[in-house]
Structure formats: C-alpha cells, structure tokens
Amino acid sequence: MLKTTINQLLQKVRNMQTLAHPQRHQAARYLENMGKHKDYTKFVILGRSRSGSNFLRGLLNSHRRIRAFGELFQNDAMISWGLSGYPESPQLLALFRNDPVCFLETEIFRSVPKTIQSVGFKIFYYHAHSAQWQPVWEYLAAQPELKVIHIKRDNLLKIHLSRKRAMATDRWVNVSGEREPHAPVALDYEECLADFVQTRAWENEYARFFANHAMLDIRYELLARDYQAEMKRVQHFLGVEPQGLTPETHRQSDASLSASITNYAELKEQFEGTVWHAFFEE
Numbered sequence: 001m002l003k004t005t006i007n008q009l010l011q012k013v014r015n016m017q018t019l020a021h022p023q024r025h026q027a028a029r030y031l032e033n034m035g036k037h038k039d040y041t042k043f044v045i046l047g048r049s050r051s052g053s054n055f056l057r058g059l060l061n062s063h064r065r066i067r068a069f070g071e072l073f074q075n076d077a078m079i080s081w082g083l084s085g086y087p088e089s090p091q092l093l094a095l096f097r098n099d100p101v102c103f104l105e106t107e108i109f110r111s112v113p114k115t116i117q118s119v120g121f122k123i124f125y126y127h128a129h130s131a132q133w134q135p136v137w138e139y140l141a142a143q144p145e146l147k148v149i150h151i152k153r154d155n156l157l158k159i160h161l162s163r164k165r166a167m168a169t170d171r172w173v174n175v176s177g178e179r180e181p182h183a184p185v186a187l188d189y190e191e192c193l194a195d196f197v198q199t200r201a202w203e204n205e206y207a208r209f210f211a212n213h214a215m216l217d218i219r220y221e222l223l224a225r226d227y228q229a230e231m232k233r234v235q236h237f238l239g240v241e242p243q244g245l246t247p248e249t250h251r252q253s254d255a256s257l258s259a260s261i262t263n264y265a266e267l268k269e270q271f272e273g274t275v276w277h278a279f280f281e282e
Contacts, residue, residue: 043120052220058248
C-alpha cells in the first residue's frame with residue numbers, strides 16, 4: 001500500500017513537467033498540502049494601537065500550535081506578515097492589494113500542518129477601509145466560525161501618551177526587556193478628548209459589528225499584571241491545550257503619568273467632573 005502511494009506521488013511529480021505553468025502551480029500546491037488541514041480555529045486580534053496587541057500576539061506565537069500574523073492591512077506598500085519566512089513577490093503583492101479576500105483564503109487561512117490548531121492576524125478598527133480593502137471586513141463578518149479577541153486598555157490617557165511617544169521616537173516595541181528612557185511630553189486637551197471619544201466609539205461599533213461571533217474581551221491591564229492567567233482564558237477560547245507562554249515584547253516605561261506629562265496637573269483639572277477623570281487616578 002505504501003509503495004503504491006509513493007509511486008502515485010512520483011507519477012504526479014513527473015506529470016507536472018508536462019503541465020502549463022498555472023497547472024504546475026496547482027499541482028505543486030496539491031502536493032504541498034498533503035498531510036495538512038484547514039480544520040483549525042480562525043481568529044482576529046481586534047483593537048487599536050498602544051493597547052497591548054503586540055504583547056498579546058507575541059504570547060500567542062510562543063504557543064507551538066498557534067500562528068498569529070501581524071497587522072496585515074496596515075498599508076499597501078508591503079505585506080506586514082509579522083512572522084519570518086513569508087515571501088513577498090510582485091505577484092503576491094498585487095494579489096494582496098487587489099483581491100484581499102483571495103489573499104486571506106490562499107495565504108493566511110490556508111492549509112497548515114496538523115500541529116497548528118489556530119490561525120489568525122491583527123486588525124485595527126481603522127485598517128482596511130480603502131475601496132479595494134473594504135471586502136476584508138465583509139469577508140470577516142461572513143465567517144460565522146471566526147473568533148474575535150478584542151483587546152482594550154482601560155486607561156485611554158496612557159494609550160494617547162504612548163502613541164505620542166512612539167510617534168516622536170519611532171520606537172513602537174520593546175524587545176530587549178530593558179526600560180527605555182522617555183522625556184516628559186505635553187499633551188493637548190482637545191487632542192486627548194478627541195482620542196478618548198473616538199476610541200470608545202470604535203470599541204462599541206466593532207463590538208456590534210462582530211455581535212454574531214464568539215468574542216473574548218481582554219483588558220491590557222489584567223494581561224500585564226498576570227499574563228499567564230489571562231492567556232489561559234485566551235487559549236481555552238481558541239480551543240488549544242493551555243501551556244506556559246513567553247512574551248516577545250515588554251513595557252517601554254514604568255514612569256507615572258504625572259512624571260511623564262509636563263502639563264499633567266492642568267489636564268487633570270480640565271477633565272475634572274467628566275467621565276474621563278478616572279484616567280488621572282494613579
């Protein structure tokens with residue numbers, strides 16, 4: 001029986017030499033996918049920048065049965081795989097730009113080794129809203145089995161401060177584990193307010209958008225405090241056997257808000273009596 005199977009495979013390889021290029025590609029994919037499967041849990045990490053999504057994704061990728069891609073639809077200049085070993089040819093980039101649904105089905109949610117039990121990627125509220133990428137959201141909404149990990153951060157002031165710092169320094173992640181020095185910054189009241197309102201609106205809008213999907217809310221504050229306990233919840237949600245996970249990224253700063261914002265006292269006074277005042281409690 002084994003000899004027959006091997007002979008059949010060898011004959012398929014020989015036959016590939018006589019096929020036209022598209023047929024050769026199809027035959028190659030057939031052979032490549034033998035012994036693989038698509039019966040795994042599909043998921044997205046939903047959220048916004050500076051909410052701990054890199055921390056969460058790194059923890060997920062330390063699980064031997066999970067594959068978590070990066071911010072695929074961040075921009076169309078390149079494919080932000082977020083994982084090593086993935087190609088970027090002109091043909092693949094064209095597919096990514098012009099037919100994102102086909103790209104997702106053939107390159108992300110493709111057949112994988114049977115050791116992989118869950119595959120997903122990060123997508124932020126404001127990603128994939130150009131005309132050519134809008135079908136991404138329609139595709140995700142139409143996948144009833146898709147699971148959504150919705151990561152949020154309670155203190156929106158810390159999100160705003162972190163984004164301001166990252167934009168000023170172009171340092172978006174800390175992979176060394178060493179604390180990075182940051183000069184205090186001044187924050188504008190109107191910009192803070194707009195960011196607070198927008199973030200809460202996004203959270204509510206996309207909770208409604210994925211209302212028919214299994215969704216797990218993750219709070220960055222709890223994740224940072226005890227990531228092993230929180231990640232057990234995530235692993236159960238994804239249907240994988242829980243194991244101890246290792247972070248790939250670390251906090252960039254432990255400085256207090258009052259030490260990090262030069263006009264902290266003024267801002268706190270301006271937000272006094274509003275729903276946002278709790279962000280200033282240290």
